[in-house]
Amino acid sequence: MPAIRVYQPGIPEVMLIEDTSIPQIKDSEVLVANRVAGVNGKDLLIRDGTYSTPLPYTPGIEGAGVVVEKGKLVTNFQIGERVAYCHAGSGSYAEYTAVEAEKVISIPETIDDETAGACLVQGLAAHYLTHSTFPLEAGHTALIHAAAGGVGLLTVQMAKLRGAKVIGTVSSPEKARIAQEAGADEIVMYSQDDFETETMRLTQGIGVDVVYDSVGAATFDKSLNVLKNRGVLVLLGQASGSVPPFDLTKLSNQSGDRGSFYLSRPTTRHYIQGDAFQKRVACIFDYIKRGQLKVFVGQRYQLSEAIKAHQDLSSRRTVGKSLLIL
DSSP states (O other), X not given: OEEEEESSOOSGGGEEXXXXXXXXXXXXXXXXXXXXXXXXXXXXXXXXXXXXXXXXXXXXXXXXXXXXXXXXXXXXXXXXXXXXXXXXXXXXXXXXXXXEGGGEEEOOTTSOHHHHHHHHHHHHXXXXXXXXXXXXXXXXXXXXXXXXXXXHHHHHHHHHHTTOEEEEEESSHXXXXXXXXXXXXXXXXXXXXXXXXXXXXXXXXXXXXXXXXXXXXXXXXXXXXXXXXXXXXXXXXXTTOOOOOOOGGGGTOTTXXXXXXXXXXXXXXXXXXXXXHHHHHHHHHHHHHTTSOOOOEEXXXXXXXXXXXXXXXXXXXXXXXXXXXX
């Protein structure tokens, strides 16, 4: 089968397309014939060595397709059933992936393969960010960085579903339009305006209840500066690089009127343990079926274009979700 293989960490060009053997499944796994594979920021961090993984490996932590084989302990899926999966398996940048059945979910008839394959990793993040890490509710104001990105667009929509006011940061007029269409109340183009100054102006000097920051090093300090009294900074990514070592006493901001801040660095695996994975995905699918959540696929690539997919994502040229079509 065709698959992307990585033999050493490094730049996107370390990804090679090869003809490899179809994975052998374990008793608790299913074999999925992939139709789409999601391209996620974590894929880049594993590929460049920021996150370690045994070598060689096939990238990809998310996909959707059809069950073509199942282990003898698997009773909840049938051959030919459309399914999606994430954060498990032998790598989704391949024609076939072996996946633990507990991290697989059936795709409802009303949801297409692309939507299902695009909404899990980023949808789960948006769900726990807005429902658990900082449970938004009416009266809250949230600042969402990279509001036109894959996680950003879904977080904007879920924040609005929770009743919050949303300020989104973007880099271009086109991304501003897309974030507004997703429901953002206010947009700051950080390429033109200082988001700290604009956020404080938009909140009449009060600040925001929470900042969802997927950018990292470039935005961290100013994200702290726009928090209201006892506000929360949720650091969920590092698109611009890792945040340097941080003195926690700065959270007190003892010389200012706003302070006693909270800092959180959530990780998906701690929010999808046990039956939480199935429950959260079921909620995401329900939002989609009701028309309350729209998944925007901005880029589609062939498997042979995986290098370009990574280059585009790392350079922030993408909008919404990127998919490999298999």
